[in-house]
Amino acid sequence: NAGVTQTPKFRILKIGQSMTLQCTQDMNHNYMYWYRQDPGMGLKLIYYSVGAGITDKGEVPNGYNVSRSTTEDFPLRLELAAPSQTSVYFCASSYPPKLTGGNYGYTFGSGTRLTVV
Amino acid sequence: DQQVKQNSPSLSVQEGRISILNCDYTNSMFDYFLWYKKYPAEGPTFLISISSIKDKNEDGRFTVFLNKSAKHLSLHIVPSQPGDSAVYFCAAGFKAAGNKLTFGGGTRVLVKP
Numbered sequence A: 001n002a003g004v005t006q007t008p009k010f011r012i013l014k015i016g017q018s019m020t021l022q023c024t025q026d027m028n029h030n031y032m033y034w035y036r037q038d039p040g041m042g043l044k045l046i047y048y049s050v051g052a053g054i055t056d057k058g059e060v061p062n063g064y065n066v067s068r069s070t071t072e073d074f075p076l077r078l079e080l081a082a083p084s085q086t087s088v089y090f091c092a093s094s095y096p097p098k099l100t101g102g103n104y105g106y107t108f109g110s111g112t113r114l115t116v117v
Numbered sequence B: 001d002q003q004v005k006q007n008s009p010s011l012s013v014q015e016g017r018i019s020i021l022n023c024d025y026t027n028s029m030f031d032y033f034l035w036y037k038k039y040p041a042e043g044p045t046f047l048i049s050i051s052s053i054k055d056k057n058e059d060g061r062f063t064v065f066l067n068k069s070a071k072h073l074s075l076h077i078v079p080s081q082p083g084d085s086a087v088y089f090c091a092a093g094f095k096a097a098g099n100k101l102t103f104g105g106g107t108r109v110l111v112k113p
Helices: none
Strands: A005-009 A012-013 A019-025 A029-037 A045-050 A054-057 A064-066 A074-076 A089-095 A114-116 B008-016 B019-027 B034-039 B045-051 B056-059 B060-066 B072-077 B087-093 B099-104 B107-112
Touching: A005 A089, A019 A029, A019 A089, A045 A064, A045 B099, A054 B056, B008 B019, B019 B034, B019 B087, B019 B107, B034 B060, B045 B056, B045 B060, B045 B072, B072 B087
Parallel strands: A012 A114, B008 B107
Antiparallel strands: A005 A019, A019 A074, A029 A045, A029 A089, A045 A054, A064 A074, A089 A114, B019 B072, B034 B045, B034 B087, B056 B060, B060 B072, B087 B099, B087 B107
């Protein structure tokens, strides 16, 4: 059972280049997320999706785009890379929250470490 | 604004003793709270959650306590083991918002043998 798979694991981009971070999950989760983690900081939400064809902005969406054409895949597109986008990017997926309260939690991928120079 | 805050960046504890990690939040409307553990070069892994209608949840060596009046939650790890050495994040979310989570900045725990 692979869970959440992110590719690539590492990437160096030049300023102004573009790239797509890939994320796929095999748990049939409807909900998917992209977070970024800057050094010594917590995770900040970039975009999320509650199902195929539905996406919405998180806390830090500027400079990014997403699409969700299938339940399994949720790619993150960086256009015109900037040094401020140097970060570790995590994709995650989840079930909806429990009806009785509490939460099943997210399953995270292992991350993509991106450096923009 | 930081709605979820972990004020202690690091914690050192002896193997076998209790680790207590703290987290404060500002929004009293959060529906649930979660704790995650993260090793270097890996994604965070889910540890335990608690609904806002509860004040305690236990799972093996991990117990989370919620004090709503103080807007404070804590994670107790008993007994601490060297494999618990990691960064721990608390997070909070709303049911009606796509299960989005707001994360604290993390606390690095070192368990000394």
